[in-house]
Amino acid sequence: MNARVFAAAVAEPETQGDRSRRARWTLLALAAGLLAVAVLSLGQGALPVPPDRIVGILASAVGLGDAARFNHFEMHVVLHLRLPRLLLAMLVGSALAVSGAALQGLFRNPLADPGLVGVSAGAALGAVTVIVLGATWLHGMTAWLGIYTLPIAAFIGGLAATLLVYRLAQQGGYTPVATLLLAGIAINAVAGAGTGLLTFIADDQQLRSLTFWTMGSLGGASWSNLAAAAPLILLPMLALPVLAMAMNAFLLGESVAQHLGVRVEHIKILVVTLTAMAVGAAVAVSGIIGFVGLVVPHLLRLWMGPDHRYLLPGSALLGAFLLLLADLLARNVVAPAELPIGLITALVGGPFFLALLLRRRGMYS
Amino acid sequence: MNVLRRRVLLGGLLGLFGVAPVAVPAASRSGRVISVGGSVTETVFALGAAERLVGVDTSSIFPEAARSLPQVGYQRVLSAEGILSLQPTLLLADEQAGPASVITQIRAAGLPVDTVPSARSREEVVERIHLIGQSLHRDAAAQALAGAVDQRLEAVEQALAHQDQRPRVILLLAHGRGSPLAAGRDTQGEAMIRMAGGQNALHGFRGYKPVSPEAVVAAAPEVVVLPEQSVEALGGMDAALAASGLDATPAARHGRVVVLDMLYLLGMGPRTGEAVTELALAFHPALRPGRIP
Structure with a gap:
């Protein structure tokens, strides 16, 4: 979807009304779908817990009813494994999808996905640096930032990667697809090399936690890492939609946006920082999970148009929905073992990405 | 861990005097066990506690019966x-x-969760067996096996x-294409070489690190040890020797390449005594098999 298509869509007043009505219904449907898959997710797992007991356990957790009648494992699985994991899947899914939508708007380019353009890899490099050097070189920082060390290091890595890719790929107000993807490849390679180097000097103990970053997993979810990631994800989730109108103006081109009174540079910096924050926090708690940021905004744009006022909240809902669904599959298909979640998102996302390239082949040449 | 170690020590001492260790609330705790780690599972079987296993990880491939138990995935x-x-009452896991x-x-x-530390010496191999026995309340069987x-x-x-003589030996792991990993300092691989009377010709680094064919040639090993699985991954013996620069080493020229099953070679479990014996005979042709009971 290039700048002209975006611009036409935003500028056409007749379709605007239909679209926003459709968009509002879509948001409502997505919220309902998310709720349904959340309930399903809480109910399904390797350990069978009947629905009435789940309700009872949840009730007892908030002080209603007697906790003593529940088996200890059941209680723990529902309250300390499934519930934080469910919330984490939703947070990470919406962080990736909203960041994807925002980056695509910023670059005016449909292939800007945190994974493809290297933001996730940069964030992973930041996190891996802390894991390997945290006890020695970066000790002061680790001691000072506590549980936020990892998300903040990932944020810094993601921010550096975004700024770099932006500098590399921007040409006079627009971003050619080829340059963007090539810059993404380069950044992924450099970040991968950095991670590889750290892997080489890591000891065995650290190496074990490193494999997690390349695979992507929600298996480590707990209330404490949820607490660490939530503020850093929720802030961008709430702040980005505020910028929706400015981002819409962006779609018309930077100079037009400037004439419309949008403070272009200001907005750019805000969007880049907020997305890097969300992706950084997501990567810090779940490793690199690909394709969510690419697929989700695309589906929505095809369905309800490019208006960021609906696209951003819609992406948050659909991203949460899809990642939760993927995690539900990952946890249950080969139980009691678990599939890597990145495998499922790539399985859906890869073919989708190819189809997208095929359909739009003409536009990029 | 320390508590467990102390209990083992105590158990061992009491065992010496023919007194059974104090009965801890045992049966309930070790009734349904999940074992994670190839040689941990092997030890559970060797201690005759296999009927308590309700799940194992994918590295638990010996004995054959372990493969038919419910899988909990890869150990990491x-x-x-x-x-x-799986409603276990105990998770017995490798470090x-x-x-x-x-x-x-x-x-x-x-x-x-009882964690079994990695072993890199005779004492630690023996201790691993004691720890697993202690954890399963099979102290007597563990005493005998250890x-x-x-x-x-x-x-x-x-x-x-x-x-x-202490021949120069290298131990390589390979998973297919790319440089193989060599056992450096503080690895089970180096421990096996040492226990079998060799010296590690690649001791300039810690852990398992990738080595170039050139470094392999420069190390000039007299004996090379390879896991069976690596030879398979590289496509047979000839391909394995050619791929990693081994064919230019004294070891390959004199046909002194020892290939053993991975878990048998590096598991540090019940079969480690046999594995070390086999390696020692390969390192020291002068040793007659009869000399080692």
Whole structure:
């Protein structure tokens, strides 16, 4: 979807009304779908817990009813494994999808996905640096930032990667697809090399936690890492939609946006920082999970148009929905073992990405 | 861990005097066991406690019967709920099991987790068996098994005392294309070489690190040790030798390449005595098999 298509869509007043009505219904449907898959997710797992007991356990957790009648494992699985994991899947899914939508708007380019353009890899490099050097070189920082060390290091890595890719790929107000993807490849390679180097000097103990970053997993979810990631994800989730109108103006081109009174540079910096924050926090708690940021905004744009006022909240809902669904599959298909979640998102996302390239082949040449 | 170590020591001492260790609330705790780690599972079988196993990880491939137990996945990517769903009363796991966050989750759920530390010496191999026996309340069986392993390793040690030569050995792991990993300092691989009376020709680094064919040639090993699985991954013996620069080493020229099953070679479990014996005979042709009981 290039700048002209975006611009036409935003500028056409007749379709605007239909679209926003459709968009509002879509948001409502997505919220309902998310709720349904959340309930399903809480109910399904390797350990069978009947629905009435789940309700009872949840009730007892908030002080209603007697906790003593529940088996200890059941209680723990529902309250300390499934519930934080469910919330984490939703947070990470919406962080990736909203960041994807925002980056695509910023670059005016449909292939800007945190994974493809290297933001996730940069964030992973930041996190891996802390894991390997945290006890020695970066000790002061680790001691000072506590549980936020990892998300903040990932944020810094993601921010550096975004700024770099932006500098590399921007040409006079627009971003050619080829340059963007090539810059993404380069950044992924450099970040991968950095991670590889750290892997080489890591000891065995650290190496074990490193494999997690390349695979992507929600298996480590707990209330404490949820607490660490939530503020850093929720802030961008709430702040980005505020910028929706400015981002819409962006779609018309930077100079037009400037004439419309949008403070272009200001907005750019805000969007880049907020997305890097969300992706950084997501990567810090779940490793690199690909394709969510690419697929989700695309589906929505095809369905309800490019208006960021609906696209951003819609992406948050659909991203949460899809990642939760993927995690539900990952946890249950080969139980009691678990599939890597990145495998499922790539399985859906890869073919989708190819189809997208095929359909739009003409536009990029 | 320390508590467990102390208990083992106590158990061992009491065992010496023929007194059974104090009965801890035992039966309930070790009734349904999940074992993670190839040689941990092997030891559970060797101690005759296999009927208590309700799940194992994918590295538990020996004995054959272990393969038919429910799988909880690869030892480094375990799933907390998956493990809890088998309703275990004990998770017996190699130190390598993880990720750490999942082990923490499992402990927090109230499931006892006994971790078995890695072994890199005769004493530690023996201790591993004691620890597993202690954890399963099979102290007597562990005493017997550990004694047998220790005796075997000691016999090799004594036989080697009469040998002056310490041949230069390297141990490589390969998973297909790319440089193979060589066993450096502080690895089970180096421990096996040392126990069998060789010296590690690649001791300039810690852990398993990739080495170039050139470095392999420069190390000039007299003997090369390869796991069977690596030879298979590289497409047979000839391909394995050519791929990693081994064909230019004295070891390959004199046909001194030892190929053993991975778990047998590096497991540090009940069969380690046999594995060390086999290696020692390969390192020291002058040793007659009869000299080692």
